[in-house]
Amino acid sequence: MERRDWTRAAWCGTPEQFARVQIQSLSSYRSSEDQFAIQSRGSTSKEILDPVIRRSGNIPWPGDQFGGVQGSSEIQGNLITLLLHLCAPDVYVVKACKSTIQKVGPYLDCPEVNRMIQECLGDETDLMFTDFIKELIKRMAKDMQDLFPIFVMTNVSYLKSQWTSIRANAALVTGLFYAELLPENKPKVSLETVCDKLNRLMQDESEEVRIKASQAISCLFL
Known part of the structure; x- marks a missing residue:
C-alpha cells in the first residue's frame, strides 16, 4: 500500500487544506484495516494496523483557519471511526485517537460534547469506554x-x-x-x-x- 508523508513540513498547501487532508485520510482506515487483515493473518495488531490514525494524533491544527462548515462536516463524518478505535487493540492507535478527538472537539459545535471530550480523553485518564460512550451519545443527541x-x-x-x-x-x-x-x-x-x-x-x-x-x-x- 502506498505510504504518503502527510507531515506539515512536506505539505505545500495552506494549513486549512493540510488539516482537511488529514481528516479525509481517516475515511480510508476501515478498508485499510480489512486489506491488512487479509494479508497479515497471525501478525500482531501493531503490525497490521494502518498508521494513518497514529499519524493523525499529531495533526498541527490550524485553529480558526480549519475551514468552517465544510471542515466541521468532514470531522463529523469521521467521528465514529475515531470513537470506535478508542477501544482498538493497539495502544498507539488509542492514544492517537484520544488526541485527535480532543483536537476536533471544538469543531463539533457542541459545547457539552466538547467539554466531556476534553475532560475524559487525556493521556493519563483510564477510559471506561462503555460509560463514556453512553453519556457522550446522550449529549450528542441534543445538538x-x-x-x-x-x-x-x-x-x-x-x-x-x-x-x-x-x-x-x-x-x-x-x-x-x-x-x-x-x-x-x-x-x-x-x-x-x-x-x-x-x-x-x-x-x-x-x-x-x-x-x-x-x-x-x-x-x-x-
Missing part, C-alpha cells in the same frame, strides 16, 4: 440529531471488524445511537437491516461480542 441516522449506519459497517473489541463496541454503539433517534428520524434507518446485522453477531465466537450485540438489540426497542 447532532440530524447526523444520528448516518452515525447508526456507520457503526453497522464496523460490525465485521477483525478486532473483537471494535466489533463488540460497534454493536453496542449502534444500539445506543438508535435509541437516541427522535421519532421523525427513525424512518431514515432500516430497523430490519440493523436487527439482521446484530442478530448475526449473536452467533459470534466471542462472548463479549454476543453480550454487547444482545444489549444493542434491547436498545432498539426502548
